[in-house]
Amino acid sequence: MNLSIVIPLLNEEESLKELHDWIVQVMQSNHFSYEILFIDDGSTDDSWRIIESLSTHNTNVKGIRFLRNFGKSQALHAGFAAANGDVIITMDADLQDNPEEIPELYAMIETENFDLVSGWKKKRYDSVIAKNLPSKLFNWAAGKTSGVKLHDFNCGLKAYKKAVVKNIEVSGEMHRYIPVLAKNAGYSNIGEKVVQHQARKYGNTKFGMSRFINGFLDLITIWFVSKFGKRPMHLFGAIGVLMFLIGFGFAAYLGIDKAFINQTGRLITDRPQFYIALTAMLIGSQLFLAGFLGEIIIRSRKNESRYNISEMLNQSTQKEE
Numbered sequence: 001m002n003l004s005i006v007i008p009l010l011n012e013e014e015s016l017k018e019l020h021d022w023i024v025q026v027m028q029s030n031h032f033s034y035e036i037l038f039i040d041d042g043s044t045d046d047s048w049r050i051i052e053s054l055s056t057h058n059t060n061v062k063g064i065r066f067l068r069n070f071g072k073s074q075a076l077h078a079g080f081a082a083a084n085g086d087v088i089i090t091m092d093a094d095l096q097d098n099p100e101e102i103p104e105l106y107a108m109i110e111t112e113n114f115d116l117v118s119g120w121k122k123k124r125y126d127s128v129i130a131k132n133l134p135s136k137l138f139n140w141a142a143g144k145t146s147g148v149k150l151h152d153f154n155c156g157l158k159a160y161k162k163a164v165v166k167n168i169e170v171s172g173e174m175h176r177y178i179p180v181l182a183k184n185a186g187y188s189n190i191g192e193k194v195v196q197h198q199a200r201k202y203g204n205t206k207f208g209m210s211r212f213i214n215g216f217l218d219l220i221t222i223w224f225v226s227k228f229g230k231r232p233m234h235l236f237g238a239i240g241v242l243m244f245l246i247g248f249g250f251a252a253y254l255g256i257d258k259a260f261i262n263q264t265g266r267l268i269t270d271r272p273q274f275y276i277a278l279t280a281m282l283i284g285s286q287l288f289l290a291g292f293l294g295e296i297i298i299r300s301r302k303n304e305s306r307y308n309i310s311e312m313l314n315q316s317t318q319k320e321e
């Protein structure tokens with residue numbers, strides 16, 4: 001199968017039939033073998049009934065239905081798990097993504113050997129204040145933090161090699177950072193293509209300003225995991241040692257001051273520096289221990305993984321014998 005087209009949706013009953021017909025026209029004109037995977041993320045309108053009707057008339061249409069709204073990331077994860085095509089295309093169901101872009105995206109994966117190609121909505125038809133300016137700020141921060149140079153991380157229109165979507169896990173609200181997840185998994189050949197953005201034809205957007213707040217929090221999470229996930233001691237240990245040294249410095253100052261300078265002055269416990277020293281040393285010790293425990297957990301998992309691989313190899317060798 002050439003293509004799997006994964007479409008997450010929530011209450012898009014007006015656009016589904018039109019989007020389906022448009023995609024089928026593009027597939028047939030380019031002689032692609034394909035499947036269309038509609039992921040109904042807990043719609044409360046007639047979206048699922050329409051998907052069932054489309055699948056009845058077109059055997060290339062498949063549907064996955066969530067009983068409640070879990071979010072776009074979970075919908076994409078389910079679609080990736082079910083996809084069978086050599087190239088996977090993701091797009092939104094609101095007709096703002098143009099299916100005519102699919103052949104070029106497919107060619108960039110197949111002939112130019114990109115692992116992932118992300119769309120770039122260079123000219124947008126969204127509100128400047130509500131979406132355009134926050135998106136530019138968000139994309140700038142994401143690029144600086146992750147090292148992935150893309151103009152539009154949040155564009156729903158993307159193309160992937162099959163191996164990419166099978167080896168990344170999209171959870172929480174990480175769908176915005178799939179290129180970063182792919183890079184962290186070793187798929188670094190990431191391209192970008194300017195795509196046509198169309199004004200929303202039906203209904204209203206399902207995302208508000210809260211998505212940008214959540215997006216920045218997720219960005220911090222990805223940055224932390226990618227930078228320190230395999231070596232937590234480098235962060236927790238360094239900060240812990242620094243805090244401990246600060247506390248120790250205050251404690252040494254108080255001791256020297258009491259012993260040689262202000263011998264008849266007030267008690268050490270009556271001075272604020274004492275509590276600064278005590279707090280800094282306690283926090284420093286706890287952070288150092290957190291990094292140490294993190295290293296132990298990671299090394300234990302690595303050893304367990306090596307043991308499992310070794311056991312599998314031994315079983316394979318015994319079968320051959």
